[in-house]
Amino acid sequence: MPVTSANPTSDRSAPLAVQVVRQYLPNRGGLEEVVANLAGQLLRQGYRVRVVTLDRRFTALDETLPSKEIINGVEVVRIPFSGSTRYPVAPQVFRHIGDADIVHVHAIDFFFDALAWAQLFHGRPMIATTHGGFFHTEKYAGLKTIWFNTATRLSALAYRRLIGCSAQDTRTFQAIAGSRVVQIDNGVDTRKFADSGSRQAVRHMVTLGRFSVNKRLDNLLDATRALVSRSGHWHLDIVGVPGDQSVADVERMIAERHLGDHVAMHIGLSNEEIRGVLGKCSLFASASDYEGFGLVAVEALSAALMPLLNTNTAYSDLASKHPEIRLSDFADSDATAMAIETAFDALAADTAGYRNAAMRTADGYSWDHVAERYLAVYREVLGARAPAAAMTVTSEAG
Structure with missing residues (x-):
């Protein structure tokens, strides 16, 4: 479940951080969990947050989700897509980033490529988190490698920072983006299941x-x-x-x-x-x-x-x-x-x-520790536009 935010900022002068991700709540998974927790931390640090995501869950393609919703203080905008769930094409993303102070793209897919190729037109400063890239299976491994070393390498030029969410991702993306890659291991909601395992050893x-x-x-x-x-x-x-x-x-x-x-x-x-x-x-x-x-x-x-x-x-x-x-x-x-x-x-x-x-x-992987590293990247990109409140990180709620 997402991190709750009891006091989301209503200050329209606060910087707007747009998170772009193919799947989000109510869908549940590792990617959705990371974005929800990061969004909650950004809210508490004085940012406005908008999540732009797809309007259908990949596991329930016949169900269209609401086009707009507020979830725990986060503005969620859902847009239609066509094509494969492996590379969903959703050009309406450009309608929802024009007022962004920073655009944060999660995962390497259509959004990563399209926003990069159009960067000269929209002009928004961008960062991206890799989330494993697209190497989750060996299927089409040769084609994936060619795409990574050509299209992905070119797209990566548009991003101020690429955040490798593991040592594996960091090594992979340093090969095409060098020093612009920084490792920030995924944050984990360590309170969600804290201390819940059996106190006796059982098979x-x-x-x-x-x-x-x-x-x-x-x-x-x-x-x-x-x-x-x-x-x-x-x-x-x-x-x-x-x-x-x-x-x-x-x-x-x-x-x-x-x-x-x-x-x-x-x-x-x-x-x-x-x-x-x-x-x-x-x-x-x-x-x-x-x-x-x-x-x-x-x-x-x-x-x-x-x-x-x-x-x-x-x-x-x-x-x-x-x-x-x-x-x-x-x-x-x-x-x-x-x-x-x-x-x-x-x-x-x-x-x-x-x-x-x-x-x-x-x-050591709790959002208490990990969010500050993300906030440091945001401050690096935004400079004086970063909110003054973004100096310390509070514990995740719930």
């Missing part, structure tokens, strides 16, 4: 997120089957919403592995309901092939769960900094089952100590 895992091919739920279920063959006490909760895989797709994968007694699905839960699920779990598992940052792993740490993660680049970067995270190659289900059992034994040996360490690690 109970959870995974969170949109049902997408790159999340490799098939490999996670294979590892679960291998665990169950070792001990019938293992259980997995799958918490999420449909993406490019449907609920029926996931149910079929569970049935094919005869895991109906050991795997439960939870669709579209509220944060409070998710806390209830986490309270029965000790471990978080993700077999994802690709992550832009690994936000959900930090959320798991905040809940005092032990993350068991696939060895993708983003997860490996996190694990290299935080020994509370365990890695395994989820393509090898037997080896992963053994790694999970070993991790569980370590957790059981000092559950209270691990829980405290995990929550301390997660706190």
